[in-house]
Each structure stands twice: as structure tokens, then as C-alpha cells.
Amino acid sequence: MPASRRGDGVLTLVLASALALTPVQSYNQGNQLYARKDFAAAAEAYEAALRGAHDARAEYNLGNALFKSGRIGEAIVRYRRAYALAPRDADVRGNLAFARAYRLDKLLASSNPLARALDGAFRWLSRREAALAAALLFALAAAALALWIVRRWAAAGLAALVLALPALLCLLGQQVWSAEVRSQPAVVVVPEVSAASGPGEEFKQILLLHDGTEVRVREARGDWRLVQLPGGSGGWVPARAIERIY
Secondary structure: OOHHHHHHHHHHHHHHHHHOOOHHHHHHHHHHHHHOOOHHHHHHHHHHHOOOOOOHHHHHHHHHHHHHOOOHHHHHHHHHHHHHHOOOOHHHHHHHHHHHHOOOOOOOOOOOHHHHHHHHHHOOOOHHHHHHHHHHHHHHHHHHHHHHHHHOOHHHHHHHHHHHHHHHHHHHHHHHHHHHHHOOEEEEOOOEEEEEOOOOOOOOEEEEEEOOOEEEEEEEEOOEEEEEOOOOOEEEEEHHHEEEOO
16 A cells, blocks of 8 residues: 555544544543654644643644644644633743744734733733633622721721722733634634735735734635734635634
């Protein structure tokens, strides 16, 4: 049997077995395949582990397998999903930056250190963590305020103020994440794609985008998406050429 057919057969068997495994078993199988440097099969196993589930480590490992397979754009998608779930994970942040460095299209990051610091502070908690922390802190602040109103204890009033401040910060962090989700970020996941001036092959090609370029989806028309780069330029690309982060 030709080598290519043998490889396809192995991948088919891995996929078939992964469908019959639990998410934990698929994840462990992915780790074993990755250790054997069978990155394509490892990616299939990690994808099976993530069906119907959200897990930062599985997203991260899938990103690693995709990156090793030369699929830079898809790896960035997975690293960003892992970052959204575990924003304090140094490995996730490091590999995301590493993958971004491999892109052909180099996008300028914010040079304002204050803006970067604020963004990092508001993203210190994940969206879910920020929402839960805000709800808990506001509830405690309300209880302390009620105690101050009833008992007039100065300590209770001070506690209400102290609890309300971090609650507001957590709420702001949750809103930062929500705004990002609403902005519909996506990544180019094909080697290259020409962005057109309109939603169709007949329109003029105005921009060439490469694997791993991060964009925002501004409009959808049929099988076409209007995407925008951080600098404001953009155009229409086939929907299959990009993958949404959220």
C-alpha cells in the first residue's frame, strides 16, 4: 500500500476510535499521539475531546498540534480560545505570541504601554471568572451596606465600599471580554486569500491576506464575509477562508 494511503488509513482509524472515546480518553490519546510526533492525528483526537466542551488545556494542546502541522491560522484560533479561558496561563500567552511571529502579514501592536497594561489588567480574569467574581462581590457589598443601614456600624460601611470597588473592576473586565466577543474576531485559515471590493468573485481584488492574519467580521452576505484589519483596511473574503474565535 502506498505511504499516503497508509497515513490516511491511520488517520481514519484514529478519528473513528476518537468518536467512541470519552473526552478525557480522547485528550489522553491526543497526548500519546503528540508524543509520537503524529501531529495530524493528535489534532483529530484533541478536536474530539473538545466536542461539546470547553477546556483551556485541550485548546492549547490542539493549538500546538496544529502549529506543528503547519496550520498557523488554526493554531492561533485555538491559542486565542485557550487564552479566553485561561488568560493568566503564561504558556498560552507565550505560544500565541510565537505563532503570531510566524505570520506573513505583520500587524502592528499597540505601542502605548498604558493601554497594554490596562488591557492586561482587565483580562486578568476570564469572562466567566469576572462575571462570577462581580456577582459575588456585589452581593457581599450589598449585605455589608444593608448591615450598615440597619446597625450603623462604621466597619460595615467601609466593607461595603471596599467590596464594591473590586466588584466594579470585575464588571468592567467582563464587559471588555463581552465587547471582544461582539466584535466577531476571526483568523484567516487558508494559505492566502484575496479580499475583494464586494461579496463575489466578479469584484476587484484589493488586498491579499495570508494564513494567521487576524481580522474582525463586519458583515455577512451568503458565503462571503466583510473583514477588517486592525488598521481599518479590509474587504470581502469567502467564509471558508476564515474561522471565528467565538
